[in-house]
Amino acid sequence: MASITLEKVSVSFPVYSSATRSIKNRLIQSATGGQIRSESGSDRISVVQALQDINLQLESGDRIGLVGHNGAGKTTLLRVLGGIYEPNEGRVAVDGSTVPLFDISLGMDPESTGYENIILRGLYLGLSRSQMRGRLDEIADFTELGDFLNLPIRTYSAGMRMRLAFAVSTSVAPDILLIDEGIGAGDAAFLQKASERLKLFTEQVSIIVLSSHSEELIKRMCNKALLMEHGRVVGSGSTQDVLTQYRQRQEGGGSVEISAPLPLEIASKPATPSDPSAWAMETARFLREGRWDAVDVDRLVEEVVSLVDPDPDRDLIEGQLTYLLVQLLIWHWRESERSGLRRETIDQVRHQTELMIREDKNVVDAAEKSLESAYKKARSTAAQRMDIEESQLPAKCPVTLPLLLDRTWFPGQAAADDAVASRRAADA
Amino acid sequence: MTSNTVNVQSPLLQQLSHGLEPEQLKKAWRDIFEGWRRRELWATLGLHDIRQRYRRSTLGPFWITISMGVMVFALGLLYGQIFGQELHDYLPFLAAGFVIWGLVSAMILGGCTTFISAEGMIRQLNAPVSIYAYREVWTAVIAFAHNIWIFVAVAWWYDVDLSWNALWILPAVAILLINGFWMALFFGLLSARFRDVPLIIGSIVQVLFFLTPVIWRPEMLPDRALLLELNPFYHMVEILRAPMLGHTPSLSNWLAVLLIAVVGWGVTLFFYSAYRWRIAYWV
Numbered sequence: 001m002a003s004i005t006l007e008k009v010s011v012s013f014p015v016y017s018s019a020t021r022s023i024k025n026r027l028i029q030s031a032t033g034g035q036i037r038s039e040s041g042s043d044r045i046s047v048v049q050a051l052q053d054i055n056l057q058l059e060s061g062d063r064i065g066l067v068g069h070n071g072a073g074k075t076t077l078l079r080v081l082g083g084i085y086e087p088n089e090g091r092v093a094v095d096g097s098t099v100p101l102f103d104i105s106l107g108m109d110p111e112s113t114g115y116e117n118i119i120l121r122g123l124y125l126g127l128s129r130s131q132m133r134g135r136l137d138e139i140a141d142f143t144e145l146g147d148f149l150n151l152p153i154r155t156y157s158a159g160m161r162m163r164l165a166f167a168v169s170t171s172v173a174p175d176i177l178l179i180d181e182g183i184g185a186g187d188a189a190f191l192q193k194a195s196e197r198l199k200l201f202t203e204q205v206s207i208i209v210l211s212s213h214s215e216e217l218i219k220r221m222c223n224k225a226l227l228m229e230h231g232r233v234v235g236s237g238s239t240q241d242v243l244t245q246y247r248q249r250q251e252g253g254g255s256v257e258i259s260a261p262l263p264l265e266i267a268s269k270p271a272t273p274s275d276p277s278a279w280a281m282e283t284a285r286f287l288r289e290g291r292w293d294a295v296d297v298d299r300l301v302e303e304v305v306s307l308v309d310p311d312p313d314r315d316l317i318e319g320q321l322t323y324l325l326v327q328l329l330i331w332h333w334r335e336s337e338r339s340g341l342r343r344e345t346i347d348q349v350r351h352q353t354e355l356m357i358r359e360d361k362n363v364v365d366a367a368e369k370s371l372e373s374a375y376k377k378a379r380s381t382a383a384q385r386m387d388i389e390e391s392q393l394p395a396k397c398p399v400t401l402p403l404l405l406d407r408t409w410f411p412g413q414a415a416a417d418d419a420v421a422s423r424r425a426a427d428a
Numbered sequence: 429m430t431s432n433t434v435n436v437q438s439p440l441l442q443q444l445s446h447g448l449e450p451e452q453l454k455k456a457w458r459d460i461f462e463g464w465r466r467r468e469l470w471a472t473l474g475l476h477d478i479r480q481r482y483r484r485s486t487l488g489p490f491w492i493t494i495s496m497g498v499m500v501f502a503l504g505l506l507y508g509q510i511f512g513q514e515l516h517d518y519l520p521f522l523a524a525g526f527v528i529w530g531l532v533s534a535m536i537l538g539g540c541t542t543f544i545s546a547e548g549m550i551r552q553l554n555a556p557v558s559i560y561a562y563r564e565v566w567t568a569v570i571a572f573a574h575n576i577w578i579f580v581a582v583a584w585w586y587d588v589d590l591s592w593n594a595l596w597i598l599p600a601v602a603i604l605l606i607n608g609f610w611m612a613l614f615f616g617l618l619s620a621r622f623r624d625v626p627l628i629i630g631s632i633v634q635v636l637f638f639l640t641p642v643i644w645r646p647e648m649l650p651d652r653a654l655l656l657e658l659n660p661f662y663h664m665v666e667i668l669r670a671p672m673l674g675h676t677p678s679l680s681n682w683l684a685v686l687l688i689a690v691v692g693w694g695v696t697l698f699f700y701s702a703y704r705w706r707i708a709y710w711v
Contacts, residue, residue: 013709014709014710017487022626023625023628024621079551079708084550084551084552084553084708085708085709086705086708088442088443088446089442089446098554099554100552100553100554102552103548103552106548106549106553107548107549107553109476109480111476111479111483112478120472120476123466123468124469124471124553124555126466126555129468183646221542272499274688356658357561
C-alpha cells in the first residue's frame with residue numbers, strides 16, 4: 001500500500017551566480033565583510049522560497065494533477081516527492097517504490113546499441129541486468145525498431161529514440177509515478193499504441209502525481225487536483241473544481257490574493273467501491289457504528305477469507321506463465337519470429353519460473369491453478385500481437401505445466417507436436 | 429523554537445542546522461551503502477565514460493595504454509640520461525610511478541567533477557548520489573587496468589624480481605581506492621558548491637607531480653626529507669610502487685596512508701552528512 005505524507009514542507013533555493021560560486025569572492029567577502037554587507041544588504045546569496053508550508057496526504061488510488069502557472073512550484077514539489085530535493089523544513093514520508101518520469105530520454109548513451117540502452121535504462125530504474133534481460137524481448141517488440149536495435153542509437157531519429165525511451169520507461173510499474181508535463185511520442189500510429197500502453201501501465205501504479213499545463217490531460221488522467229501558486233497549495237479537490245478555480249484566478253489577472261493554504265480534503269470525496277483502502281475505511285466505520293445494513297457483506301467475507309488463504313505468489317507466477325505462453329504462441333504461429341533472441345528469452349523465463357517453483361510447493365499449485373487464466377490472457381495478447389483473430393488460436397491451453405517448462409521443447413517441432421497430440425488423446 | 433529565530437535570520441545557518449541533525453549521518457551511510465548496491469548502474473556508466481572518450485577511434489581505450497607507453501619511454505630515456513641512471517633500474521621505477529600517479533590523480537581530478545558532470549541525472553533520478561563517486565573511482569580503475577600493462581611489459585623486459593612482496597600490491601590498491609572514494613565524495617561536494625575548486629585542485633595536482641618522486645628517486649633528495657614525508661602523494665605512490673618493484677613496503681608509508689584514509693573519511697563523512705542533501709540544489 002503506497003502512501004505519501006508531507007507535513008509543513010518548505011524548500012528554499014539559493015540562487016548562485018558565478019560571483020557567489022567563486023571562492024575568491026567568498027574570501028574577499030569575509031575579509032571586507034562589513035563593507036559588502038552594507039552595499040548589498042544582508043543576503044549575499046538570494047534565496048528563492050520555492051515551496052512553503054505544504055501539507056499533503058496521498059493514498060493508493062490517488063491520481064493527482066498539479067495545476068498552476070510556470071514557477072508555481074510544481075516541478076519542485078515533484079522533486080521533493082521523488083526524494084531528489086530534501087526540504088529544509090518539514091517532514092516527508094514516502095512509502096513505496098517511486099519512479100520520477102521527468103525526462104524520459106535521460107541518460108541514453110548515444111554510442112550504445114538500442115538493446116544496450118534498454119538495459120541501461122532498466123538500471124536507472126533500479127532493476128538488475130538479469131531482470132532487464134527477461135523483459136528485453138517484450139520491450140523490443142513494442143518499439144517496433146527491429147534490427148535497428150543492434151545499431152548505436154546515435155543513428156536513430158528523435159522519434160525512434162522516443163519510442164525506445166517510452167517503451168522502457170513503461171515496462172516496469174512502480175508504486176508511485178511522478179510525471180512532469182505530458183509524455184509526447186512520435187507518429188500518430190505509435191501514439192495510439194503508446195496511449196494504450198500508457199493506460200495499462202498507469203493502471204498498475206497506485207499513486208500518480210502529474211504536473212501539466214494541459215487541462216485535457218489532467219482531466220483524462222487525474223481524479224483530484226492541486227492548484228499551486230507561489231510555492232503554496234492554494235486549492236485542492238476534484239479535478240473539475242480546481243481547474244475552474246485556476247481559470248478564475250487567471251482571469252482575475254496578476255492581482256490574485258494568496259489565501260492561506262487550504263487543508264487538503266481528499267477523504268471527503270465519496271469513496272468509490274473500486275478503491276480498496278477507501279472501501280475498507282468505510283466498512284470499518286459502518287461496523288463500528290453497528291450499521292450492518294450498509295455493509296457489503298459478500299465483499300467483506302471475500303476479504304476476510306483472503307486473509308487466511310494468502311496467495312501472494314499467484315499473480316507473479318501467472319504473469320510469468322502468461323509471458324511465456326505469449327512467446328511460445330508467437331513462436332508456434334509465426335515461423336519468421338523464431339529468432340535466437342526469442343529462444344533465449346523463452347529459455348530465460350522458463351528458468352526463472354522453474355526456480356520459483358522449485359523453492360515452494362505452494363507455487364506449483366498456484367501455477368497449475370493459474371495456467372488456464374494465464375493462457376486466456378496470453379491468447380488475447382498473442383492474437384493482438386500477431387494481428388490475427390483469437391479464435392484462430394486453441395481455446396484451451398494445449399500444454400501441461402511440465403511440458404511448458406521443458407527447456408528442450410519448442411512448439412512447431414515434430415517431436416513436440418507429437419507430445420501435444422498424445423496429451424490430447426489422453427484427455428479424450 | 430530557538431532554532432526558529434536563527435532560521436529567520438540566515439538561510440545558510442538554517443541549512444547547516446538541518447544538515448547537522450543526527451539522522452543525516454545515518455542517511456549519508458545509507459546513501460553510500462545503497463550506492464554500492466547499484467553497482468551494475470555505475471559500473472556501466474563508468475565504462476561508457478571511458479568509451480565516450482575514445483569513441484570511434486580504431487584503437488579505442490588502448491590509446492590510454494599507448495600514450496602512457498610513449499610518455500614512459502620518452503621521459504625514461506631523457507631523465508635516465510640526465511640523472512645518469514641505469515635504464516634497467518630506472519625504467520621499471522618510472523613506469524610503476526607513472527601508472528600509480530595516473531590512478532591517484534585520476535581519482536582526485538575525476539572526483540572534482542563527480543557531481544558537476546552528473547548534473548542532469550542528479551536532478552532527474554532518485555538514486556543515491558554516491559553512485560556518481562563510485563562511477564568516478566571505477567573510471568579511474570578502468571584506465572589503471574589499461575595502463576598497468578606498460579609496467580608489466582617493462583618489468584618483464586628488464587626481468588624485475590617480484591618476490592613475495594608482490595602480495596602487498598592488492599592491499600595497497602585497495603587502500604588507494606578507499607582513499608580515492610572519499611576524495612571523489614569530498615572534492616565532488618566542494619566543487620559542486622564552489623566551481624573554482626576543480627581548477628585549484630588541477631593546478632595543485634600538477635605541481636605535486638613534480639614534488640612527488642615519480643620521475644626522480646626519493647634517495648636523490650637526501651636533506652629535505654620533510655618535503656617528502658609531508659607529501660601525502662609520496663606515501664600513496666610508494667605503498668604500491670615498492671611491492672610492484674619487489675621491495676617490502678615501509679611501515680611509515682602504510683601508516684601515513686592509513687592516517688590519510690581515517691582523517692579523510694572522518695572529514696568527508698562530516699561534510700557529506702551535513703551537505704549531501706544540498707547537492708541536488710547546487711548542481
